[in-house]
Amino acid sequence: MNVGDVKGQFVTEAILCHKPKILVELGGYVGYSAIKFSTLIKDDPGAHYYTIEFDSILACVIEKMLRFAGLDHKVTVLKGNLQENITALKEKYNVQTIDFLFIDHIKSSYLSDFQLAESYGLFHKGTVIAADNIINPGAPDYLSHMQAHNKFESNLIDTEYEYTKGQEKDAVLISICIE
Numbered sequence: 001m002n003v004g005d006v007k008g009q010f011v012t013e014a015i016l017c018h019k020p021k022i023l024v025e026l027g028g029y030v031g032y033s034a035i036k037f038s039t040l041i042k043d044d045p046g047a048h049y050y051t052i053e054f055d056s057i058l059a060c061v062i063e064k065m066l067r068f069a070g071l072d073h074k075v076t077v078l079k080g081n082l083q084e085n086i087t088a089l090k091e092k093y094n095v096q097t098i099d100f101l102f103i104d105h106i107k108s109s110y111l112s113d114f115q116l117a118e119s120y121g122l123f124h125k126g127t128v129i130a131a132d133n134i135i136n137p138g139a140p141d142y143l144s145h146m147q148a149h150n151k152f153e154s155n156l157i158d159t160e161y162e163y164t165k166g167q168e169k170d171a172v173l174i175s176i177c178i179e
């Protein structure tokens with residue numbers, strides 16, 4: 001499922017507030033969030049969005065949707081997981097650090113992929129990380145890790161699960177690297 005309009009608005013506000021240049025997304029699905037968020041940077045020639053999608057058929061769908069939306073020049077679709085793409089990010093695309101990371105893939109990999117990115121030095125002071133589905137279906141290990149992390153300040157935004165009109169709860173965690 002995509003992030004939806006309600007939770008997507010919190011992510012939108014974080015992007016508009018911090019004005020990131022390099023944005024990376026884990027979990028592209030059919031391109032809803034890639035289109036929604038890359039639209040925000042479309043007039044910034046120095047900004048680019050990378051979406052990493054594990055499923056190769058879905059990755060092709062995202063590419064087609066981006067072409068349809070006229071955003072294919074602002075978004076690079078990377079097939080596979082972060083581990084498989086992290087060297088290409090650094091060496092092929094010259095992404096040495098990330099300004100904004102949107103985590104929205106398999107919930108059991110939130111923490112390990114955060115730690116992988118951290119071990120490669122992809123975060124800098126001011127990097128913002130937005131993570132969806134923190135309580136539904138939930139990523140409790142990631143939540144507790146980030147809330148205890150001494151280099152990140154995190155804000156848990158209680159909201160609703162996508163398209164449930166408040167009937168189901170969810171939360172987005174916005175974390176900012178402070179050193």
Ligand SMILES: C[S@@+](CC[C@H](N)C(=O)[O-])C[C@H]1O[C@@H](n2cnc3c(N)ncnc32)[C@H](O)[C@@H]1O
Binds near residue numbers: 053082
């Ligand atoms: C919740 S959907 C993403 C929704 C999308 N961000 C949106 O809001 O439009 C999760 C996606 O993560 C992908 N995925 C699962 N494990 C992954 C991994 N390890 N790395 C990258 N993508 C993964 C799935 O194939 C699925 O398309």
